[in-house]
Amino acid sequence: DEDAFEQMSMLAYLSAVTLVDASLFLLRTTYTIRQWFERFTRRRDMASRIAHELATEEPPELRYDPEAREAHTRRVRQLRAWVRQLPPEALGPLLDTLTSQPRAFEVEVEHNGRKQVQRFGREQALVFHQQAILNCLQWIVSGVGEGVYGPKRTFSDEEPNPAQKLFEKAVIRMGRDGRPTSESKHDAYEENRGRLFEFFSASSQEGDQARFRRRNLEKHVSRLGRHVNDHEGRL
Structure with a gap:
């Protein structure tokens, strides 16, 4: 019914933004699903903190710390x-969260055994948002070749593979x-595909890296959306 769908949708959202089974929250607290949902969506910088986590670029200092580098690799x-x-x-x-307005934020990191607060401004947050989106799409694309979605199949405009169907339904x-x-x-x-492209035109600092990220978005959307891009009536 309507209420059950809403509850499941909120659980799915919590699972996505916390990267754990959201139902585990309910085993340890008196919070309801709605209270958890509102808690995570109320924080104005939450989207940028999630983007920072999903951007997963390896910090340069990890080159000299094999243990930390292995931990980072496991996390990725x-x-x-x-x-x-x-x-x-x-x-x-x-994807909706990652295309929301980037905010300045701070995270606690450990460096040389000491915890430090690292601060990021809006422009850097935007880069994290864009890279996080690219990572998500790239992981789905590469999952096809790795058999994550069943037997390896090509990207088709006639018979979409499971990753294409996942992307289509998610964008909707x-x-x-x-x-x-x-x-x-x-x-x-x-409309939502347009939002993705518009979001990658939001930077006030145009440069090679920004253009590179836009080209990557175009490449991923072209492959994943091949079945429906510019084909009305296929959804």
Whole structure:
């Protein structure tokens, strides 16, 4: 029913943004699902903190710390596996979160055995948002070749593989509740795909890296959306 779907959508969102099984929260607290949902969506910098986690670029200092480097590699593998198994009802809200307005934020990091606070401004947060989106899409694309979504299949405009279907359904659901954002699935897809491209044009500091990220987005969306891009009536 309507209420059950809403509860499941909120759980899917929590799973996406916390990278754990959201139901585990409920085993340790008297918070309801809605209270957890509101707690995570109320923080204005939460989207940028999530983006920072998913951007997963290896800090230069890890080159000289094999143990920390291995821990980072394990974390990347965990994130990649997690994103690949998200259902559309969670991947859509995650993409929606990552295309929200970047905010200045700070995180606590450990360096040489000491905890330090690292601060990032809005422009750097935007880079994290964009890189996080690219990572998510790249992990899904590469998952096809690695057999994550079943037997290896090509990207087709006639017979979409499971990764293509996942992407299509997720883009249609790029809202906070995991539902299609329009009664017309085609309109929802086109509008939200446009939001992705627009978000990659948001930087005030145009340069080679920004153009490189935009080209990568175009490449991933071209492959994952090949079945429906510019083909009305296929959704």
